[in-house]
Structures are given as structure tokens and as C-alpha cells.
Amino acid sequence: MPQLPPDLWSRPRIAAALATCDMAAVIEGVRTARGWSQGDLARAVDYSQSWVSRVVNGQQALTVAQVHDLARRLDVPLHLLRFDGTAPPTPEEIPADRGGERGTITNGSPQNVVHTVVNETTAPALRSITGGQRRMDSTSPTLDLLPSAVTHVQLAERMLVKARGTGHHSAVSAAASEASGFAAWLHADQGDMGSARMHYRTAVIRARQAGMRLLDVYMLGSLAAFEIDTAEDPELGLGLVQEAEHVLGPSAHPTARAWLACVGALAHAGIGDRSAAAHAIGRAEKEISRSGNINPPWPWVFAFDHAKISGYRALVGVRLRSPHDARTAFAEAARPVAQGAKQSAVLKVELASAHAEAGDVDEAFRLAVEALETGVRFGSARVVDRVRSFRRRYRGPGAVCVRELDDRLAALVTGTPVAG
Incomplete structure (x- = not known):
């Protein structure tokens, strides 16, 4: 298969198409760059030629899933596609x-204030x-x-x-x-x-x-984690992890490889692929056991260790609805106080989910109430939304602890103080 020109994605027409998710222009740009006929393009993406023709001519609307699929098949970097039509x-x-940092023109003379x-x-x-x-x-x-x-x-x-x-x-x-x-x-x-x-x-x-390759990988991995965990789009997140792994290469520092493998494990768990998630966690464990896993490279601050992998294993367990595995892993992980308050609150909600799945309702809702208090104190919509999502998923019996959380959530909407 012909290689794409390295500057393809930065060419003005293609960059504009990526910025607005104009897949017709992106696909046509890839086809032209590879020297393909429309039939070649159809075979590459495994769709009919008539369907591809309608897409290229702007006559066929695409779902988000189809955009992801076409981008993967054509090696279009997922992080460059702007689904909301905005670009940085x-x-x-x-x-x-206003002070004229770049200079203003007055009577034909530059005046740099x-x-x-x-x-x-x-x-x-x-x-x-x-x-x-x-x-x-x-x-x-x-x-x-x-x-x-x-x-x-x-x-x-x-x-x-x-x-x-x-x-x-x-x-x-x-x-x-x-x-x-x-x-x-x-x-x-x-x-x-x-x-x-x-x-x-x-x-x-x-x-x-x-x-800076490692900084590139760190930011790609951070975007992947955002898509997996916050935007709840594990398929897109997995594609970004795979792109980051390609950039990272096979001989990078173990800390970087272990972290990226754990982010990938979250994506696999979100998709429901238990085997792939376990394999990714296993790869991370092998990386941190290497003798070179000391003095983590910037932009990582701390070396990736067994406690951090236990934390990811716990998150994977929550997503795969394996509460006992998740609770065991949380116990092995680093203490929540080592995290910032907001991140610690997010982890408390995850742990609350594991306790609820295991039938420990009192502990689950105690943790959820603590997380909610932190979310309100720090104005974190992310934490508050996680607690609300936890409550919506709970289908168990009512109890005093359940009513307490309900009262606190209601108070956020009504603005009335919680009694007691």
C-alpha cells in the first residue's frame, strides 16, 4: 500500500476538512494521495463502490461509528477529527x-509599544x-x-x-x-x-x-483516557491508545509503556473485552518489573509501580462488573490521600460501585456521600455527575444511607439545605 505523504494532514484543505469532520474531503484526499481509483478505495475500506461514491460526493450521511471505522481503515489520526466542528x-x-505587542501601523511606520x-x-x-x-x-x-x-x-x-x-x-x-x-x-x-x-x-x-516523542505520547494517552473515562467512548479511546503506542515504539521507557498499557486496559474493559483488558494489565506488570523502570522520563513525575497498576486493575474490575476483584485491587492500590482531592473523589465513586455490586450498600453510599461533598466543595461537575450516575445505576433495596444520598442530590437541585 502506498505511503501517505508526511505533510498530508497539515495541508490547508485537509486540515480544514479534519477541523470540521468533512469526511468526504478527507477520504478524497487520502484516495488522491495514495493514487487510488474509487474502486481501490472501496476495497480498502470494505464498503461497496456505490456507497463510497455517495460518501465522497457528500450524498451519504455517516454515523459516528462509521467515521471511526473509516478513519481506522484509512490511517486517519483520530485525534485530528473534530466532531463538534471546532478546531484549536x-x-x-x-x-x-491592545498594547501593540505585535506592533501597529501609524502613518506607515511600525510602533512597537x-x-x-x-x-x-x-x-x-x-x-x-x-x-x-x-x-x-x-x-x-x-x-x-x-x-x-x-x-x-x-x-x-x-x-x-x-x-x-x-x-x-x-x-x-x-x-x-x-x-x-x-x-x-x-x-x-x-x-x-x-x-x-x-x-x-x-x-x-x-x-x-x-x-518530543514522549510528550506527544503523554498527551495522546491523556486524550485517550478522557475519551474512555469522561466521554465514555472506549472505542475512540482505544484507537488513540493504539496511535500513541505506534508513536512510542517498542523500546521506550517502561513507565511510559506500562501507563499506556493500563489506559488501553480501561478501553478494553469499557468495550467489555475481558481477555484483552487482562492482557494489557499483564503487559503493564511486565514493564514495571524491568530493571530500567526507575527515574521516570518527563512528563511522568513518578515511576509506574505495582500500586498504580492495582488502581487500574480495580477500575477495570468495576467496568467489567467484577466487584470482588475490584475491591481486592483497590485495597492493594495506593491510598486515596496520595491523590488530589477531586481525583480521590472520583476513585471513591468507583470504589462505591464495587461495594454496591458486592452487596455492601452502607459502605457504597458512605463513599458516594463523601465524594459528593468533595465535588460540591470543589465545584467539580465531573465528580457530582459520577455520583449521580452511581445512584441511577443502583437497583438495590432502599435504606437510610440511600435516602441520605437522595436528599443531598435533591438539595443540589432545589438549593435547600439538608436537614441534620
Whole structure:
């Protein structure tokens, strides 16, 4: 099969088609780039030629599942497709400051009111801001952090424009990737799926501009985890994991390979493939047992160890409705206090699901109430929605603990305080 040109996805017409999920233009671009006839294209995607003709001519609507299938068969990078029709801003689309950061023209003469120099301190300064925001995430409501995080992304993008043609472009690109990745995390916590995807996609693009393979993989894997866990689209998440594994290669650091295998295990579990999920967890365990699994590579902060794999095994058990396996794995995992408050609350809801499946209703609802309190305190729509979803799934007998959670959820809607 002819190889696709490396610059195909960045060509203006194809990039615009990807940004609006115009699959007719994307498919026709792939067909032309490979030198295929329409019959060749039909055979490659395993659809009839008449159906392919209608798609290419814009006469055949596609389901999301068909878009995923065609992208997989044609090697279209899934993370570049924009299902909501929005794309991340390019540096040129970021407006200049009113102070004239890029300069204004008056009587034909450039007047730079403000001139910012990008140097070896720029990228570390940008990264330190992101690092500080991440540390505050464990103690601050998301809505308090989100405006400054978005502003920081805009700052990083402006610095990236100024870094063009300098020896600092790669480092600033990496800093911009980190900033966008954190903004994506915050938007996801607020349930803003479109903005979260936009920022994750920007994070991947900036990582690739930086030429940092591990950062590229980390952002792709983070996007995959978002699609699997928050957007509840394990098929799309699995495709992104597979793309990240291709980028990572077979000889990467064990921490990176173990983490990515665990994200893949969540995708397999979400699909219901018990065997593939177990195989992925097994691969992760082999990786962390390698002698080289020390001093994790940036952007990972901690080495992937048995406790972390136990945590993923527990999440897999919840999704596969294996409550006893999940509870055992949760007991082996790192203590929740090691996590940030919001992430710890998410894990409490997962553990609550395992207890409920095992028939331990009191403990399940105790954990759910604790998670809800954290979600309300930190303004985390993600945590609150997880608790609501947990309650909707529960079909067991009523009890005092069940009524307590119901009262608290009702109070969120009515605004009335909970008695007692």
C-alpha cells in the first residue's frame, strides 16, 4: 500500500476538512494521495463502490461509528477529527494585545509599544506557572483556576509566535503543550467536552511541534483516557491508545509503556473485552518489573509501580462488573490521600460501585456521600455527575444511607439545605 505523504494532514484543505469532520474531503484526499481509483478505495475500506461514491460526493450521511471505522481503515489520526466542528486556534488566530505587542501601523511606520523577547528563561517560566496551577488544583475549586489557566494558554501561544525562528521554539512548544493539557483537564472537570477536546488536541499538536516523542505520547494517552473515562467512548479511546503506542515504539521507557498499557486496559474493559483488558494489565506488570523502570522520563513525575497498576486493575474490575476483584485491587492500590482531592473523589465513586455490586450498600453510599461533598466543595461537575450516575445505576433495596444520598442530590437541585 502506498505511503501517505508526511505533510498530508497539515495541508490547508485537509486540515480544514479534519477541523470540521468533512469526511468526504478527507477520504478524497487520502484516495488522491495514495493514487487510488474509487474502486481501490472501496476495497480498502470494505464498503461497496456505490456507497463510497455517495460518501465522497457528500450524498451519504455517516454515523459516528462509521467515521471511526473509516478513519481506522484509512490511517486517519483520530485525534485530528473534530466532531463538534471546532478546531484549536493557530498562533496567527490569537489576537495581539491592545498594547501593540505585535506592533501597529501609524502613518506607515511600525510602533512597537511593547516588545517581548523570548529567551532561555521563557519556557521554564511558562512551565513553572503551569506547575503552580497544577499544585493548586488539589486544593482549589476548578472555576477559580479555569480563567487563569485559559489565559495562560493564550500567553503560551503568544510566546510561541515570538519563538518562531529561534532556538527556543521547541522548548516553548512543549510548555504550550503542558498549558493546554492542564486547561483540557479543567474543562473536563467542568463537563465541557468540546473545550476539553480542543485543548487536548492543541496539546498533542504542540508536543509534536516540540519534537518530543514522549510528550506527544503523554498527551495522546491523556486524550485517550478522557475519551474512555469522561466521554465514555472506549472505542475512540482505544484507537488513540493504539496511535500513541505506534508513536512510542517498542523500546521506550517502561513507565511510559506500562501507563499506556493500563489506559488501553480501561478501553478494553469499557468495550467489555475481558481477555484483552487482562492482557494489557499483564503487559503493564511486565514493564514495571524491568530493571530500567526507575527515574521516570518527563512528563511522568513518578515511576509506574505495582500500586498504580492495582488502581487500574480495580477500575477495570468495576467496568467489567467484577466487584470482588475490584475491591481486592483497590485495597492493594495506593491510598486515596496520595491523590488530589477531586481525583480521590472520583476513585471513591468507583470504589462505591464495587461495594454496591458486592452487596455492601452502607459502605457504597458512605463513599458516594463523601465524594459528593468533595465535588460540591470543589465545584467539580465531573465528580457530582459520577455520583449521580452511581445512584441511577443502583437497583438495590432502599435504606437510610440511600435516602441520605437522595436528599443531598435533591438539595443540589432545589438549593435547600439538608436537614441534620
